[in-house]
Amino acid sequence: MRLIQFARQGKRGVARIKNGQAIVVPLADRVIDLANAALADGRSLTAEVEARGEGERLDYAALLKAGEVLAPVDHPDPTHCFVAGTGLTHLGSADTRDKMHQKVAGDVESLTDSMKMFRLGLEGGKPKDGLPGVQPEWFYKGDGSIVARPGAALEFPSFALDGGEEPEVAGIYLNDAQGRPWRLGFAIGNEYSDHVTERQNYLYLAHSKLRACAIGPELLLGELPDHVEGESRIWRNGKLLWQKPFVSGERNMSHTIANLEYHHFKYRQFRRPGDLHIHFFGTATLSVGDGIVPEPGDVFEIEAPVFGAPLRNALGAKGNDDFQLGGVGSL
Incomplete structure (x- = not known):
């Protein structure tokens, strides 16, 4: 699994990259938020992401072109x-x-x-x-x-x-x-x-x-x-x-x-x-x-x-x- 962080229209988010799409991870502004939640729940970071389900699907290439992708x-x-x-x-x-x-x-x-x-x-x-x-x-x-x-x-x-x-x-x-x-x-x-x-x-x-x-x-x-x-x-x-x-x-x-x-x-x-x-x-x-x-x-x-x-x-x-x-x- 691969994750990115992005900032779009003044709002931060985390997304999972899959088949050229950026699938937003619900209720996550930063990867370390997900990591802290995983530690609290006693599970892996991958399991934490999967447990959140899938949010909006974004065009990953467009995010990169627009300069909206942050350090991961x-x-x-x-x-x-x-x-x-x-x-x-x-x-x-x-x-x-x-x-x-x-x-x-x-x-x-x-x-x-x-x-x-x-x-x-x-x-x-x-x-x-x-x-x-x-x-x-x-x-x-x-x-x-x-x-x-x-x-x-x-x-x-x-x-x-x-x-x-x-x-x-x-x-x-x-x-x-x-x-x-x-x-x-x-x-x-x-x-x-x-x-x-x-x-x-x-x-x-x-x-x-x-x-x-x-x-x-x-x-x-x-x-x-x-x-x-x-x-x-x-x-x-x-x-x-x-x-x-x-x-x-x-x-x-x-x-x-x-x-x-x-x-x-x-x-x-x-x-x-x-x-x-x-x-x-x-x-x-x-x-x-x-x-x-x-x-x-x-x-x-x-x-x-x-x-x-x-x-x-x-x-x-x-x-x-x-x-x-x-x-x-x-x-």
């Missing part, structure tokens, strides 16, 4: 939505996988820190003894205010050296009243980072990730297939500039989803009751690796059939930020 999950207070992720988790295509294995096969002391981290994942990211595996690379992106809806432009700060796409699967989680996280489902996403800043020095990773992102348009309920295939594209002036397939799912990863989840939610501050979490799982496919330099107005398109409709977002105009050196006041 959000919190009414964006400060209670955390956006984070893990990197160096994906093996990539067979060719990329072979190259990565060759890079990490030598003496560990001769490896870069990134390759050491990747090697740790290969060796211990999929534990089989019931205990946690090795920790992944982890990063923070921001709160719910950075999540752009499908079709919206991704903010391009004035200080950014690059604005590049990252096609990734994101896990969506809601903490219950006792602080236990529950996975609502998965969404395809554009994790969108500043790769030029990051490549200057790996210690700039944190800076490079403090950017906008996008997920959706649909939320896939249930388990993530162990093999996900998709394609990432960049359009410029209506013409295809670049395209490349990508893969995800545990078959193509050096960590299990459970291991990545453990190493995020083991921190008590991420188990605050009522908080929503959007967690990106990483990628091995980037246009920057092929020498592409995105420009304002370029449209990023990320598609994986298991997630339904593609996610499209343009790169916004270079920002005119209002914060300058010396802008901090003194009381």
Whole structure:
């Protein structure tokens, strides 16, 4: 089952996508409303949606064209939505996988820190003894205010050296009243980072990730297939500039989803009751690796059939930020 959130004629709603139609879920403004009701009723989110029956049928393509589809999950207070992720988790295509294995096969002391981290994942990211595996690379992106809806432009700060796409699967989680996280489902996403800043020095990773992102348009309920295939594209002036397939799912990863989840939610501050979490799982496919330099107005398109409709977002105009050196006041 796949869900969307939409805003139409000033009114929000949730709909189930089926045969190209958006079937409204009665009495639901947000997906987290449905999730909280499911928790209270002791049933799955899918069962909660089915128990509500079917409301009005809308033209899904028309909703997308009109820009009325929202991110597939959000919190009414964006400060209670955390956006984070893990990197160096994906093996990539067979060719990329072979190259990565060759890079990490030598003496560990001769490896870069990134390759050491990747090697740790290969060796211990999929534990089989019931205990946690090795920790992944982890990063923070921001709160719910950075999540752009499908079709919206991704903010391009004035200080950014690059604005590049990252096609990734994101896990969506809601903490219950006792602080236990529950996975609502998965969404395809554009994790969108500043790769030029990051490549200057790996210690700039944190800076490079403090950017906008996008997920959706649909939320896939249930388990993530162990093999996900998709394609990432960049359009410029209506013409295809670049395209490349990508893969995800545990078959193509050096960590299990459970291991990545453990190493995020083991921190008590991420188990605050009522908080929503959007967690990106990483990628091995980037246009920057092929020498592409995105420009304002370029449209990023990320598609994986298991997630339904593609996610499209343009790169916004270079920002005119209002914060300058010396802008901090003194009381």
